[in-house]
Amino acid sequence: MPELPEVEVTRRGLAVLLGRRVTDVVVRTGRLRYPLPGDLIGQIGGKALTDIGRRGKYLLLALGAGHLLIHLGMSGNLRLVAAAEAPARHDHLDVVFGRTVLRLRDPRRFGAVLWLEGDPATHPLLARLGPEPLARGFTAGRLAAALARRRTAIKPALMDSRVVVGVGNIYASESLFRAGIDPRQPAARVTAAQLAKLVSAIKDTLRAAIRAGGSSLRDYVQAEGDLGGFQRRHQVYGRAGEPCRRCGTLVRCLRQTGRATYYCPRCQK
């Protein structure tokens, strides 16, 4: 579910917790992608939340000298609920801040919660990540360097977190449509002019999705429980057989490395 825009919208929605202290932790499921920390209350109990960061699709909650790393996997969401609200199925973790509870729900349990001590950037899950797409340092030149000699198609290459972080299956298709690039084109053959358009398209697409509150397909909601709105503005994702919003040609779907890719055969060359 959550790609960079959804994680970023979630991150912003948690800002009301800044400065508040953890009063309790409730773990209902011992294992997501990894086992949950065994003594989470001992590690974060009583500590104040001093920062909420994001690296790619990972959230980093600064608590005392460490960070609580949270990944939402395919179906996770984080909501702020009242302490009295009863948990539902798949509500695996509560981090309690007095009357407000940060509640993690994740039906498929592909998400992760880890306690990190020391510099998060050096953690194995984060150390090899590529550039942040919305940072100034993400340029056509840097993208060209990352894609050089790569023989795979541009679309799966864009979803490789070593190339750029945060671009998942929806926004890879959407960005390539916006840039007018055929998703099947070999990554290393995409021209410099196309890469310049692609970098702009990725930034524009992600920013627009963040403004719209993300894409809610099945499981994703914002921190206050609201649905995102960007799915209504998808140009190609999930629209196979429907007319391209730009030229009217029917949108096509194909499968690349096991994932559905949507594109307009006329607008994308």
Place this chain on the structure above:
DNA sequence: ATGTGACCCTGGATGC
């Protein structure tokens, strides 16, 4: 090293 498919897990949609 790079590329691809299996796999982790649950639930919804579809088809027989």
Place this chain on the structure above:
DNA sequence: TGCATCCAGGGTCACA
């Protein structure tokens, strides 16, 4: 109605 099959915002792992 019931059951089987396929598919889904991600990431890791084994193996070509």
